[in-house]
Amino acid sequence: MKLVVSVNHTEEIRPCLENGADEVILAVHGHSFTALKKTAPGDLPDNERVGLLVNQLYFPSEMDSMHKLLDEIGNRSFSSVYFADPAVAAYVRNKSLCRKLIYRPDTLVTSSKDAGWWMNRGISGVTVSPLLTLEEIRKIVGHQKHLELIIHGYTLVSASRRKLVQAYLNRNVDETDGLSIREESRDSHMPVYETEEGTLVYSDQIQQSFAYVREFAESGVDRLYIEGVFMGTEELLDTVHLYRTILEKDHPETELDEYKNKYKHRNLGEGYYGEKTIL
Amino acid sequence: MERKRSCRKIELLAPAGDLYRCKTAIRFGADAVYIGGQQFSLRSRASNFTLQDIREACEFAREYGSRIHVTVNIIPHEEDYDGLAEYLKELEDAGVTAIIAASPAIMDIARKNAPGLEIHCSTQLSVTNAEAAAYLSDTLGIDRVVLARECTMDDVRAITASCPVETEAFIHGGMCVNYSGRCTLSNKMTLRDANRGGCAQSCRWYYHLYHNEEELTQEDLFTMGSKDLCAAEYIYDFIEAGVSSLKIEGRMKSEYYVASIVSAYRNLIDEIEETGTRLSEERMQYHLRQILRGENRQTYPGFYPGRAGRESLILHQNSDLDVNHDFLGVVKQYRDGVMTLECRNVISEQEMIEVLAPGKLQKEFPVEWIRDENQEYMSSCRKPMTRIQIPVPFEVHENDIIRRNYHDRRKDQR
Numbered sequence: 001m002k003l004v005v006s007v008n009h010t011e012e013i014r015p016c017l018e019n020g021a022d023e024v025i026l027a028v029h030g031h032s033f034t035a036l037k038k039t040a041p042g043d044l045p046d047n048e049r050v051g052l053l054v055n056q057l058y059f060p061s062e063m064d065s066m067h068k069l070l071d072e073i074g075n076r077s078f079s080s081v082y083f084a085d086p087a088v089a090a091y092v093r094n095k096s097l098c099r100k101l102i103y104r105p106d107t108l109v110t111s112s113k114d115a116g117w118w119m120n121r122g123i124s125g126v127t128v129s130p131l132l133t134l135e136e137i138r139k140i141v142g143h144q145k146h147l148e149l150i151i152h153g154y155t156l157v158s159a160s161r162r163k164l165v166q167a168y169l170n171r172n173v174d175e176t177d178g179l180s181i182r183e184e185s186r187d188s189h190m191p192v193y194e195t196e197e198g199t200l201v202y203s204d205q206i207q208q209s210f211a212y213v214r215e216f217a218e219s220g221v222d223r224l225y226i227e228g229v230f231m232g233t234e235e236l237l238d239t240v241h242l243y244r245t246i247l248e249k250d251h252p253e254t255e256l257d258e259y260k261n262k263y264k265h266r267n268l269g270e271g272y273y274g275e276k277t278i279l
Numbered sequence: 280m281e282r283k284r285s286c287r288k289i290e291l292l293a294p295a296g297d298l299y300r301c302k303t304a305i306r307f308g309a310d311a312v313y314i315g316g317q318q319f320s321l322r323s324r325a326s327n328f329t330l331q332d333i334r335e336a337c338e339f340a341r342e343y344g345s346r347i348h349v350t351v352n353i354i355p356h357e358e359d360y361d362g363l364a365e366y367l368k369e370l371e372d373a374g375v376t377a378i379i380a381a382s383p384a385i386m387d388i389a390r391k392n393a394p395g396l397e398i399h400c401s402t403q404l405s406v407t408n409a410e411a412a413a414y415l416s417d418t419l420g421i422d423r424v425v426l427a428r429e430c431t432m433d434d435v436r437a438i439t440a441s442c443p444v445e446t447e448a449f450i451h452g453g454m455c456v457n458y459s460g461r462c463t464l465s466n467k468m469t470l471r472d473a474n475r476g477g478c479a480q481s482c483r484w485y486y487h488l489y490h491n492e493e494e495l496t497q498e499d500l501f502t503m504g505s506k507d508l509c510a511a512e513y514i515y516d517f518i519e520a521g522v523s524s525l526k527i528e529g530r531m532k533s534e535y536y537v538a539s540i541v542s543a544y545r546n547l548i549d550e551i552e553e554t555g556t557r558l559s560e561e562r563m564q565y566h567l568r569q570i571l572r573g574e575n576r577q578t579y580p581g582f583y584p585g586r587a588g589r590e591s592l593i594l595h596q597n598s599d600l601d602v603n604h605d606f607l608g609v610v611k612q613y614r615d616g617v618m619t620l621e622c623r624n625v626i627s628e629q630e631m632i633e634v635l636a637p638g639k640l641q642k643e644f645p646v647e648w649i650r651d652e653n654q655e656y657m658s659s660c661r662k663p664m665t666r667i668q669i670p671v672p673f674e675v676h677e678n679d680i681i682r683r684n685y686h687d688r689r690k691d692q693r
Contacts, residue, residue, distance in 0.1 A: 057407045057458070059430070060437035085407070090414035106461045108404070110356045113384035121418065131466055132356075139357045157467050158457040158482070160503070161429040161582070167589035168488065168501050181486040181501060183468065189489065190467075203467055272466075 001217045003247065004148070005226040005240050006053065008037035010045055012233055017049055019237045020244025021226075023079050027053040031069055033084070034106065034156050034200060036176075036193050036229055041069055044076075051080035055104050056197075058085050067091060080124060089121055098122050102148060102223075106156060107131060112143035119146055125222055130155050134212065134273045141219045149216055151209035152239060153227025154191060154202040155271060164199040165192060188267065191230055202229070207271035210256055213246055235263065289517065290524040291548060292348070292447065293541045298332045300537050301347075302339055306678060307538045307637045308545030311346040312336070313379060315530060316370075319363065320350040330369050337374035346376040351389070352401040354460065355382050367393040379425065381460060386419045397422040399447065403460035407434065409441040416444045423447055423523065428454055432513055432583040436520040445523035450513075451540060451570070452528025454505040454581055456482045456592070480504075483593070504593040509578035511570050514547060515557065516583075535606040535623075538680045539573030542635055549638075572605065607632060610679040611666065618671045620681055626667075627659035634671075635680040643684040644672050 002022035007013060013024045026044065027035030032053040044052070052073060058066050070088065073081060074097040081097065082104040083089065092098045101123040108129065109115050115126040127148040128140060141147060166173045173179075173194050180189035181201065188204035209216070209224075216224060226243065228236050242259045246252045260268070293309035295301035304312045314328050314336060328336065328349075337347050349370050353359060363385065370378065371393035378396050380386045381403035389398055398421045405427040406412050412424040423445040426435060430448070439446045455462060464481040466472055485500035508528070510517075517525060525548075527540055547566040551558060558566075571578065579591045607626050612619040626632070626646065633643040649657050650668040660667045 057405055057427070057429075059407050059434050060409070061433075063408055063410065085411055086404075086414045087408050087410035090410045093414075107463055108354055108381070108460055110354050111359070111382075111384065112357060113360060114355070114382050117383040117387060131463060131472075136356060143357075155463075156461075158462040158464050160457045162456060162587050162591065164456070164503050164592070165488065165501075167592050168497070168594060169495065170589060175490045178491040180489045182489065183481075184485045184487065184500060201464070
């Protein structure tokens with residue numbers, strides 16, 4: 001089992017590893033759709049405990065760029081490569097890089113059968129949708145190994161190829177941080193991030209798994225993922241440290257209370273763990 | 280892998296939410312109709328077909344040389360596989376041509392249990408390049424891929440040119456503003472699962488926009504609704520690119536929408552094929568007008584011209600166009616120069632009306648008189664579902680549509 005965390009800057013790699021992460025994920029500029037802060041391909045560090053987020057959906061004119069990146073990555077020592085486009089799996093199908101692939105299609109894997117189908121392609125793992133109840137997660141994990149669960153962070157709610165805020169304001173959006181929307185009948189804000197790739201909207205709540213992460217680890221989940229989007233370095237390190245403590249210490253209540261007190265201004269919740277979606 | 284390429288002319292694929300609309304779509308010229316069963320399908324509120332309905336739809340389609348595709352396109356949870364293999368076999372036995380699926384596991388089960396069914400990969404998987412399509416073809420044996428709606432026409436051309444399976448592209452209907460399958464606004468706001476048919480269209484709701492503490496909201500609140508797609512002007516591009524099927528979205532839409540949109544696209548495609556040369560601008564504009572007559576929302580050609588921007592979005596209150604106002608009724612019988620009409624709107628003496636019939640030019644005529652079922656004359660009928668009689672100067676047929684005639688009706692919706 002690995003505790004994995006996505007970071008916003010290469011400077012956060014070493015502190016996260018020192019605070020308890022087993023692996024750190026960097027988003028690659030031009031190849032990561034659902035990340036706010038990205039690293040240029042030329043600046044990727046060689047590190048066996050660094051994985052890459054390459055979850056772009058590629059259009060025809062971008063295929064050469066994808067091939068080039070995958071060729072470069074294949075010659076280096078990264079631990080894992082997250083992908084969402086089946087074309088990535090196609091390109092590395094008979095290459096060693098295939099064994100480092102983790103399928104991360106946001107919401108599309110909600111059953112052990114779908115996860116199992118992807119695992120049978122020779123890849124390393126599959127990220128299960130964060131929209132599942134605890135019961136659903138337990139069932140899937142009971143039937144399929146090599147899964148990853150997103151245990152902490154803002155959940156991506158929607159991803160558009162259109163620049164929605166720019167369209168609405170009818171000007172370029174210079175505000176890269178701090179944008180949010182609030183539905184007119186609700187009080188909570190959903191963070192928004194807009195880039196050249198489009199518009200991302202995140203949940204109003206940070207999903208946390210303090211009460212369940214040990215159960216997940218003991219049930220055979222391969223990877224427990226902390227999403228670092230919208231987190232400053234201090235919060236990121238505190239979060240990694242807390243989960244490491246929960247995983248290794250029988251009674252982490254003190255550390256947990258300290259964390260909750262320090263971050264009481266954050267809207268922490270349990271996401272969909274206790275709420276099943278309906279039709 | 281040997282490339283699969285359809286030898287058929289370009290397919291016009293229409294939506295239908297129930298058996299009646301399915302038959303309407305077929306009558307008005309759909310080469311294929313996609314429908315949803317009561318299980319395993321998105322648009323759960325538009326998935327009303329029992330297996331018996333599906334069998335009847337297939338039989339009806341066969342009479343017209345048409346085909347039925349059934350959506351099995353949910354993103355399944357653990358409990359959603361119960362009965363699936365049996366259901367797929369029943370579809371195959373009923374004569375269904377293809378299923379549209381988004382889950383690899385479902386596609387795998389279909390291939391193994393109902394090998395006679397074509398497998399069409401849903402737009403929910405957001406396939407945006409030929410390599411992804413080829414991979415799914417190799418690993419799952421898919422027969423067709425429905426391209427992501429974010430593809431430009433250049434993308435459609437490039438993908439179709441090197442795709443080992445058929446491609447299907449949307450040409451008309453509702454557009455999601457977000458990547459299909461990756462939007463959970465509805466899940467978040469209402470717990471209704473967009474990936475299992477429960478989308479509440481929360482993207483079209485109204486929001487305040489902030490930058491930190493500062494509100495950036497303008498006079499109209501922020502919304503993310505997309506204009507509907509109308510890409511009729513790209514018909515030649517689709518045909519020349521080798522796209523196999525043009526898909527109309529709208530299983531929730533009315534019979535009138537289905538009839539008028541399908542009929543208009545049918546006439547456009549048929550005229551192109553019969554003419555053999557490019558239609559004049561005047562003829563294209565005529566067909567565009569006919570297509571837009573069936574629309575009650577603002578439209579835009581989506582991503583086909585290029586990355587969709589401000590002009591592709593509904594930034595203000597929805598259009599107040601009410602095309603459904605045009606729809607007057609459905610012919611139930613014709614005898615001796617008189618039709619019996621099942622009225623759906625107010626219809627009055629001396630009003631100019633027209634007939635929308637499959638494969639025929641619209642013909643207009645004035646309402647000379649109206650009689651009710653007791654042969655009593657009336658100046659107008661105001662009660663929907665009432666059956667009335669109206670004289671017609673030419674033959675009409677059961678299920679022809681009657682609507683208001685507006686020769687010069689123009690819609691500037693772009």
